[in-house]
Amino acid sequence: MCGRTAFIAYQVARAPVRHDISNWSSGISSSGARGPKPCALLTSTSTVPQRRTVSPTIACTWSHSPTSVVVANADEPLIVWAAQTAREVVWVDTATTWTQDASLCPNCGSNLAREQPDHTAGSGGDWHCTGCDLAQPTADYRVLDGKIIDRRQQVWDPELNVPGAFNISNAACALAAAELMGVDPGTALVGMRTVSAPAGRFATAHFGDTTARLLLAKNPAGWAEALPLAQTQTVVLAIDSAAADGRDVSWLWDVEYERLAGRTVIATGPRAQDLAVRLGYAEVEHRCIPDLAAALAGHPEPVDVIATYTPFQRLRKMGGV
Numbered sequence: 419m420c421g422r423t424a425f426i427a428y429q430v431a432r433a434p435v436r437h438d439i440s441n442w443s444s445g446i447s448s449s450g451a452r453g454p455k456p457c458a459l460l461t462s463t464s465t466v467p468q469r470r471t472v473s474p475t476i477a478c479t480w481s482h483s484p485t486s487v488v489v490a491n492a493d494e495p496l497i498v499w500a501a502q503t504a505r506e507v508v509w510v511d512t513a514t515t516w517t518q519d520a521s522l523c524p525n526c527g528s529n530l531a532r533e534q535p536d537h538t539a540g541s542g543g544d545w546h547c548t549g550c551d552l553a554q555p556t557a558d559y560r561v562l563d564g565k566i567i568d569r570r571q572q573v574w575d576p577e578l579n580v581p582g583a584f585n586i587s588n589a590a591c592a593l594a595a596a597e598l599m600g601v602d603p604g605t606a607l608v609g610m611r612t613v614s615a616p617a618g619r620f621a622t623a624h625f626g627d628t629t630a631r632l633l634l635a636k637n638p639a640g641w642a643e644a645l646p647l648a649q650t651q652t653v654v655l656a657i658d659s660a661a662a663d664g665r666d667v668s669w670l671w672d673v674e675y676e677r678l679a680g681r682t683v684i685a686t687g688p689r690a691q692d693l694a695v696r697l698g699y700a701e702v703e704h705r706c707i708p709d710l711a712a713a714l715a716g717h718p719e720p721v722d723v724i725a726t727y728t729p730f731q732r733l734r735k736m737g738g739v
């Protein structure tokens with residue numbers, strides 16, 4: 419379960435529930451009866467450049483874990499393969515567009531094939547192996563046009579207070595997990611809507627006269643989701659390569675920074691020079707200001723800041739959020 423889904427699930431557990439389930443993390447109700455303990459698997463992506471070998475290794479580890487009930491991302495071949503050993507799987511079509519974690523089948527090594535998605539109809543994009551039976555399973559829950567369709571074909575508008583398609587995907591998985599815990603979808607969504615700035619993500623901070631919204635992106639998949647959220651003309655990108663960020667920043671070349679063409683981009687953080695090289699090849703006009711405080715100073719209009727983990731935590735501290 420990724421951090422955002424975990425946080426949303428935590429908020430679900432704080433909302434009033436139908437069946438007196440008070441302890442989400444342990445799956446033990448206040449009455450002492452042990453309930454299901456679902457585990458949500460969304461992605462095995464990583465910042466490391468060997469992602470195409472590391473991600474299958476992570477999935478392999480999961481596949482050998484004795485987990486009984488799993489909520490799994492049906493769009494991700496490695497997750498589907500890993501979840502097959504679980505006693506019960508609830509499949510969620512998260513409508514994700516990230517496909518760079520698996521090009522080969524984790525079961526037989528053959529090429530994976532994907533249908534071309536029809537973005538207008540919101541359909542297609544399914545995958546299958548060209549050498550064995552591994553294929554995208556039929557989803558119990560689906561994300562479609564920003565709505566969540568549950569296993570009874572009820573359509574829910576998540577109306578979350580956090581932005582981004584990825585948060586709707588997270589919410590769909592949290593909704594499925596909540597139902598496994600006996601929480602009805604309406605009640606679960608009430609809890610999810612109380613989430614606005616989990617651990618500082620999407621929080622607005624002030625740096626002198628500059629107002630900045632803080633976005634966290636921990637790996638190329640996260641950057642692919644965060645870049646479309648940047649709304650301001652000036653965008654600050656903060657990069658480091660501490661252990662929590664990933665020591666090797668070659669992942670910068672997996673991110674489509676070309677999306678920022680036409681914006682005023684500032685590269686900052688200890689690895690700002692590496693980012694500047696990438697932005698140069700993306701033909702994105704930019705300035706390189708490695709010092710975070712200097713990069714955030716003197717912006718009369720609000721700015722969006724996208725940061726890897728370590729500079730994100732520094733910015734939270736500097737901005738008091």
Ligand SMILES: [Zn+2]
Nearest residue numbers: 523526547550
């Ligand atoms: Zn296969």
